[in-house]
Amino acid sequence: MEEISKKLDSVLPLVQKPSRYTGGELNSIVKRAADITSRFAFCFPDVYEVGMSHLGLKILYHQLNRRKDTWVERVFTPWDDMETQMREKGIPLYGLESRDSLKEFDFVGFTLQYELSYSNILNMLELADIPFYSSDRSEEDPLVCAGGPCAYNAEPIADFIDFFLIGEGEEIWEEVLDAYAVHKKSGGRKKDFLYKIAREIEGIYVPSFYDVSYNKDGTVEAVKPNREGIPEKIRKRIIHDMDKVYYPDAFVVPFMDIVHNRVMLEIFRGCIRGCRFCQAGMIYRPVRERSAENLCELAEKLINSTGYEEMSLSSLSTSDYRDFKKLADGLIDMAEKKKVSLSLPSLRIDNMSLDILKRVQTVRKSGLTFAPEAGTQRLRDVLNKGVTEEDILRSAKLVFEEGWSNVKLYFMMGLPTETDDDIIGIARTGYKVLDCFKKCESPKKANRINVTVSVSSFVPKPFTPFQWEPQNSMEELKRKQQLLKDSIRTRAITYNYHMSQVSCLEGVFARGDRRLSKVIEIAHKKGCKFDGWDEFFKYDKWLEAFDEAGLVPEFYSQRKREFDEVFPWDMMDIGVTKKFLENECKKAYRAEVTPNCRQKCSGCGAASFGGGVCYE
Amino acid sequence: MSKYILKFEKDDSVKFVSHLDLIRVFDRAMRRAELPMGYSAGFNPHPLMTFAHPLGVGVASCAELVEITTSEHVEPHIFKERLNKKMPQGFIVRDIMEIDGKNNFAxxxxxxxxxxxxxxxxxxxxxxxxxxxxxxxxxxxxxxxxxxxxxxxxxxxxxxxxxxxxxxxxxxxxxxxxxxxxxxxxxxxxxxxxxxxxxxxxxxxxxxxxxxxxxxx
CATH class of the missing domain: 3.30.70 (Alpha-Beta Plaits)
Incomplete structure (x- = not known):
């Protein structure tokens, strides 16, 4: 620690935003290393201001640090200026709290929030001088583990990770730490510990205990346990009662500005909607809510302990919160009393939510967001989006009458069954919103209008009804982007779209298999990192890496998969069954919608967890 | 509205906190301490706070001066005591005085x-x-x-x-x-x-x- 601190004194004046690397923030937790059984480096494979905005980190950090035998510290990816300094001056990657090298930790745990962070994981292991491959690591090296949404199919990084934690982390981490305390006391090898937790703790996946065989065509033949007592299926963990589970009453308050620099209240997990492109909507089933009373109480405690000037709500679809009015009223009152502001995510606009929006000071007359996702009703039904054109236009009318002047519309392109008419339909939707503004006769109407049409490229994800679908090629996406651009001929509509190369890479890793570990290793050696950042993304290097590893990216992303294909992630049990997803896919082809969880249960399989919306 | 000048220490552990971030540090500490921070009028209210002399990033200090305006009067020694309980580690208010007119930072x-x-x-x-x-x-x-x-x-x-x-x-x-x-x-x-x-x-x-x-x- 001393040595690293001394070196930091001479290095930090040379880098941008040095408080990314110092620690010492309010509510951060420093313990005495000598008193600790389990030292856990919670690694977020992106830069500080992104990672510090992540709610999962805040929850686990404060929850697990309540244990006397455990010290959780934070680690983020150093920005490249700092990385250069660290490599030059021989500073290993360190925990922000202790400034000890990652090598001194028992657990090095990565949270997998997006596939494009995989190259950063290798970069961080290298900066910590920890071998990449599990099989190359010694007893002296920390256990390297990972969790988060991408862990449901983390086969592309399976060779680097000793064990995965599948599902929500609050309970399973306590069990892992309990088991580790026993293991450390009794002695034994890391393999013994892994064998024990893989057998005894539900939700633990140890990739080295499973063998993958492949068919001649390159698809997976089978994934089989190679040891006795190792479960065939790994069942995800969920928290049953959101009012009983731990939620922090203090957050670490960074000195510098971060992406989400505010009190965040998680109002529920899961989503009742069942949009067919959405992975989160499936893997977090069933929906489980936190009570409005509990949330208002937490909000007040968090404002008191952080001094934050702003709070916001976190969930997959805020408008679906059953007690929304009560919650909003409670929070708005509290915000007024404490002189803080409440910011609301995009809501389905109706008279009730509009009243609430008007009361909230941070929602200026600019900026309201809708996500029709597709440009025609047919395609929205394919997606099971459950939004009609009338809904959008009625909402637009309401907000224009109240004086809002900026409307953002989110769409995707490259969707299953999509035709050029659907693409042009995006432009048509934009024009109809514009029309709605022109026809508006309210005295409060704004002078000018801007409609922003933002279009991202669809990436098929595992555990969704579209997991069998091919992703559009880059050429096809580019053609569609141009087609849409040509269909928008007014300055009142701003058209934004994202680089399609990034989506293509994401598409490969989302549904990839174990053989991709090699590609990631080669790409890392070629300097790939921060792939989610345009200024770092090197698509040509990635293509070279695929080539050198003898793998074809299109095999993973652009191939139409058969319904009977064995997937690399089939050993994961998320509750929702493969059969349900298949039925949903077939219904999508018929543009047939499925009611949401509160309208009618469709028997997805999540009821097997015995809680949440399934038993409301 | 009351005005105070606070002399505070920013030690070695927080010397990389930038001048801009310092405003947030005080604003949030004031809120945690339930002290009545004064804010400017207008659509984007900002805390009424003026620093005598920006400190370079990487430099520690035991003699920083900041003028803070509160919306209600607070006894200076109470102000100091309550704020110190809520400042992040590395920051300590060493002295405080209430002023009537303008500060002398110029x-x-x-x-x-x-x-x-x-x-x-x-x-x-x-x-x-x-x-x-x-x-x-x-x-x-x-x-x-x-x-x-x-x-x-x-x-x-x-x-x-x-x-x-x-x-x-x-x-x-x-x-x-x-x-x-x-x-x-x-x-x-x-x-x-x-x-x-x-x-x-x-x-x-x-x-x-x-x-x-x-x-x-």
């Missing part, structure tokens, strides 16, 4: 620094060398951009109390010299001097008479 003329350097030093010592120099020209940021400037006249006092331990008084305010730039200049002019690690502590802000700014409000 009369700032110089600042004292204690500098500790690890590295290689000339046999004669830095002070002897410094006295022999007729000029120290370095690239200095001015209003007109970066220009080569002789910074020697900006150095009002220069004492080496031990090897690598300097006490300096530098011009501050309208005419200003950052201590980091002085070290850079010395490295340039003294061939046998190489600073590997530099720890800088600001110890005082002074007015035109060399009196502590905080005392003469």
């Amino acid at each position: 009369s700032l003329k110089s600042a004292d620094y204690a500098i500790k350097i690890e590295g290689e030093f000339p046999k004669e010592g830095l002070e002897a060398f410094f006295k022999m120099l007729t000029e120290i020209k370095v690239n200095k940021k001015t209003k007109r951009g970066i220009t080569e400037t002789d910074i020697k006249p900006f150095v009002l006092e220069f004492k080496e109390i031990d090897k690598g331990m300097l006490n300096v008084r530098l011009k501050a305010g309208a005419e200003n010299l950052k201590p980091e730039l002085l070290i850079e200049g010395l490295e340039k002019y003294i061939p046998s001097f190489k600073a590997e690690r530099v720890l800088i502590l600001r110890t005082q802000l002074l007015d035109e008479n060399g009196e502590a700014l905080f005392r003469t409000v």
Whole structure:
């Protein structure tokens, strides 16, 4: 620690935003290393201001640090200026709290929030001088583990990770730490510990205990346990009662500005909607809510302990919160009393939510967001989006009458069954919103209008009804982007779209298999990192890496998969069954919608967890 | 509305907290302490807070001055006590006084620094060398951009109390010299001097008479 601190004194004046690397923030937790059984480096494979905005980190950090035998510290990816300094001056990657090298930790745990962070994981292991491959690591090296949404199919990084934690982390981490305390006391090898937790703790996946065989065509033949007592299926963990589970009453308050620099209240997990492109909507089933009373109480405690000037709500679809009015009223009152502001995510606009929006000071007359996702009703039904054109236009009318002047519309392109008419339909939707503004006769109407049409490229994800679908090629996406651009001929509509190369890479890793570990290793050696950042993304290097590893990216992303294909992630049990997803896919082809969880249960399989919306 | 001047310490552990971030640090600490921070009127209210002299990133201080306006009157000693309970580690309010009119931050003329350097030093010592120099020209940021400037006249006092331990008084305010730039200049002019690690502590802000700014409000 001393040595690293001394070196930091001479290095930090040379880098941008040095408080990314110092620690010492309010509510951060420093313990005495000598008193600790389990030292856990919670690694977020992106830069500080992104990672510090992540709610999962805040929850686990404060929850697990309540244990006397455990010290959780934070680690983020150093920005490249700092990385250069660290490599030059021989500073290993360190925990922000202790400034000890990652090598001194028992657990090095990565949270997998997006596939494009995989190259950063290798970069961080290298900066910590920890071998990449599990099989190359010694007893002296920390256990390297990972969790988060991408862990449901983390086969592309399976060779680097000793064990995965599948599902929500609050309970399973306590069990892992309990088991580790026993293991450390009794002695034994890391393999013994892994064998024990893989057998005894539900939700633990140890990739080295499973063998993958492949068919001649390159698809997976089978994934089989190679040891006795190792479960065939790994069942995800969920928290049953959101009012009983731990939620922090203090957050670490960074000195510098971060992406989400505010009190965040998680109002529920899961989503009742069942949009067919959405992975989160499936893997977090069933929906489980936190009570409005509990949330208002937490909000007040968090404002008191952080001094934050702003709070916001976190969930997959805020408008679906059953007690929304009560919650909003409670929070708005509290915000007024404490002189803080409440910011609301995009809501389905109706008279009730509009009243609430008007009361909230941070929602200026600019900026309201809708996500029709597709440009025609047919395609929205394919997606099971459950939004009609009338809904959008009625909402637009309401907000224009109240004086809002900026409307953002989110769409995707490259969707299953999509035709050029659907693409042009995006432009048509934009024009109809514009029309709605022109026809508006309210005295409060704004002078000018801007409609922003933002279009991202669809990436098929595992555990969704579209997991069998091919992703559009880059050429096809580019053609569609141009087609849409040509269909928008007014300055009142701003058209934004994202680089399609990034989506293509994401598409490969989302549904990839174990053989991709090699590609990631080669790409890392070629300097790939921060792939989610345009200024770092090197698509040509990635293509070279695929080539050198003898793998074809299109095999993973652009191939139409058969319904009977064995997937690399089939050993994961998320509750929702493969059969349900298949039925949903077939219904999508018929543009047939499925009611949401509160309208009618469709028997997805999540009821097997015995809680949440399934038993409301 | 009441106005206070607070003298506070920003120690080595938080020396990389930037000047801009400091405003948030105080605003949030005030909220945690349930002290009635004053805010500007308008659509985007900001906390009413003025710092006497921005501190460079990487420099610690035991003599920072900030003027804070509250929306209601608070007894100064209570203000100090409650705020100190809620400041992040590394920040301590050392002194406070209530003021009636304007603060005296405009009369700032110089600042004292204690500098500790690890590295290689000339046999004669830095002070002897410094006295022999007729000029120290370095690239200095001015209003007109970066220009080569002789910074020697900006150095009002220069004492080496031990090897690598300097006490300096530098011009501050309208005419200003950052201590980091002085070290850079010395490295340039003294061939046998190489600073590997530099720890800088600001110890005082002074007015035109060399009196502590905080005392003469």
